[in-house]
Amino acid sequence: MLNEGEVVLRLVMSVVLGGFIGLERERLLVGYRTYSAGFRTHILVAVGAAVCMIVSEGLHYQFKGDAARVAAQVVSGIGFLGAGAIMREGLLIRGLTTAASLWVVASVGLACGAGYYLPAALGTLLVLFTLVLLGTFEDLVRGKGRYDLLSMVVSDMPEQVRLIRAYLEEQVGEVNKIEVSKMHEAGRVLLEVYMKIPPEKKMIDILHYLTTLPGVYRVEHRT
Incomplete structure (x- = not known):
């Protein structure tokens, strides 16, 4: 069984890593532009996924059940939340990147909840690299970065x-x-x-x- 210190560490890691990804989404709140999922939403998703993983692991030790059963529902369930971040405006579809970031941050939360800190931290760094640096590169390739x-x-x-x-x-x-x-x-x-x-x-x-x-x-x- 997990001790209290390990539970606290896993939850704190989920807050920190989920918060980093959420901050990247939050920085796009410029002028009157609003995103449906920002800093707090990403933290909540990460913590929720971590709690599910911790509970799932605890149930496994207590009742000898399937340790992945509760956590597995997070992967499918996060799809409903991600769908709420996607908006259609005329011929344009917005929010796909934010929906994807919610799905990824849930995975980071699961990794934190399972105690896999290295994959969680490295995954967060790769997500930030993709959203920040590759996002800028994408704008330049499209020719919109100058405007x-x-x-x-x-x-x-x-x-x-x-x-x-x-x-x-x-x-x-x-x-x-x-x-x-x-x-x-x-x-x-x-x-x-x-x-x-x-x-x-x-x-x-x-x-x-x-x-x-x-x-x-x-x-x-x-x-």
Whole structure:
């Protein structure tokens, strides 16, 4: 049976490692952009998975049952939580990376709960490498790393797009590209604007003004 010190160590490790991955997701909360799973959610998933693994191991020693039975349900059960992080906006699907990070952090939590600290720590480092460094590389390959992206849900009216474009060109200069996608909601479109915002401009002021325009329902920003 596990002693109390070992139980505490496993749970603390799950909090620390899950928190590192959650912080990477949390850093994307820029401007008015919101993610459905951030710092606290990833910690909760990691701790929950660790508790399941510890309980599963304890039941095995106490009742001679299958030590993997409880923990195995975490792998399938986390799929329902991950599905909640995936959102469809018009032709675009967002949140797949966050859903994948939830699945991975559950695996890290299971490893912590089982006492496999090296795989848990190394797995966390590889996840952070993938999300941070490879994410930047992916943006550069796609040619979007050089631009800021404004994602807006607006009324499906041509004059609305012209108004927004005119304001942005007045504030920041040249707009590189505008993509318009239909959404499921009637009368709304997803507007994605790629541009380079000068350092002297305050993004929060631009976002605040855009949200005050009639027919603008949501504004998000990322680099």
